[in-house]
Amino acid sequence: MFDSQEELLGKIRLGEDSILELKAVSFRGNKITGPKRDDLADELTAFGNSFDGVLLLGVDDKTREVEGIPLDKLDVVETFVREICSDSIDPPLNARIVRMMLPDSQGIERAIIKMDIPRSLFVHKSPRGYFHRLGSSKREMKADYLARLFQQRSQARLIRFEEQLVPQSSMNDLSEDFWRKFTTRSSEPSEVVLLKRNLLSNEESGVVRASVAGILFAVNIRSVSCPMLLSKLCAIEAQGKTLIIRLMPKEFEGLWINRSNRQWHF
Numbered sequence: 001m002f003d004s005q006e007e008l009l010g011k012i013r014l015g016e017d018s019i020l021e022l023k024a025v026s027f028r029g030n031k032i033t034g035p036k037r038d039d040l041a042d043e044l045t046a047f048g049n050s051f052d053g054v055l056l057l058g059v060d061d062k063t064r065e066v067e068g069i070p071l072d073k074l075d076v077v078e079t080f081v082r083e084i085c086s087d088s089i090d091p092p093l094n095a096r097i098v099r100m101m102l103p104d105s106q107g108i109e110r111a112i113i114k115m116d117i118p119r120s121l122f123v124h125k126s127p128r129g130y131f132h133r134l135g136s137s138k139r140e141m142k143a144d145y146l147a148r149l150f151q152q153r154s155q156a157r158l159i160r161f162e163e164q165l166v167p168q169s170s171m172n173d174l175s176e177d178f179w180r181k182f183t184t185r186s187s188e189p190s191e192v193v194l195l196k197r198n199l200l201s202n203e204e205s206g207v208v209r210a211s212v213a214g215i216l217f218a219v220n221i222r223s224v225s226c227p228m229l230l231s232k233l234c235a236i237e238a239q240g241k242t243l244i245i246r247l248m249p250k251e252f253e254g255l256w257i258n259r260s261n262r263q264w265h266f
Contacts, residue, residue, distance in 0.1 A: 046138035060114035068110025179218035
């Protein structure tokens with residue numbers, strides 16, 4: 001999210017909202033004096049308990065100025081946030097930590113740290129409690145809201161692997177030439193057809209993402225590469241009320257859609 005300089009700077013100019021949090025970083029020697037560990041844990045937890053979000057370290061939230069982080073302090077800050085994610089939040093929070101250069105108002109390049117926090121499958125607790133994101137601020141969850149969230153997230157973990165959504169993906173990542181092979185002709189909108197076939201999946205927010213099955217079977221190979229993917233197919237044969245599974249004698253490497261048609265016949 002906001003991976004280019006232009007997109008990120010444009011978002012900073014608009015200020016904080018439901019998916020963006022800005023934090024200046026201050027030091028005394030090699031020790032970080034701000035933000036406080038528990039404050040940052042609360043903010044990160046709120047993102048994980050809500051929707052995808054981005055936290056920028058090295059940008060003042062009031063002036064929206066890119067103050068940056070001294071280059072010799074980047075390791076200290078990265079260790080600081082990594083320890084918060086693993087030690088201060090229960091269960092540990094998954095986050096992508098990226099070092100970037102952004103120009104300040106004078107055009108001078110400054111180092112910052114960008115944290116991408118995806119919507120989690122779990123409900124996370126920080127040292128001060130359970131928080132969620134509401135607009136540009138965090139809010140502690142009330143008991144009834146927390147109970148519903150626990151129920152939703154526990155159900156999400158029971159979804160079959162191939163039906164789980166792929167973060168940051170969209171219907172545009174799927175090629176109609178490929179997914180039509182697994183669907184029948186229909187007058188319904190393509191999105192409806194793909195949702196019924198579980199090639200798309202809905203986030204809690206209503207945003208439609210490609211599912212794991214969609215990526216495996218119908219991804220647009222010009223936009224996604226899966227060189228390390230190792231797959232095994234099986235044929236299921238019905239004998240009365242008994243299903244007999246016959247495994248393929250060999251495995252597939254890479255995306256299944258790259259295979260020639262004759263390799264599907266076994």
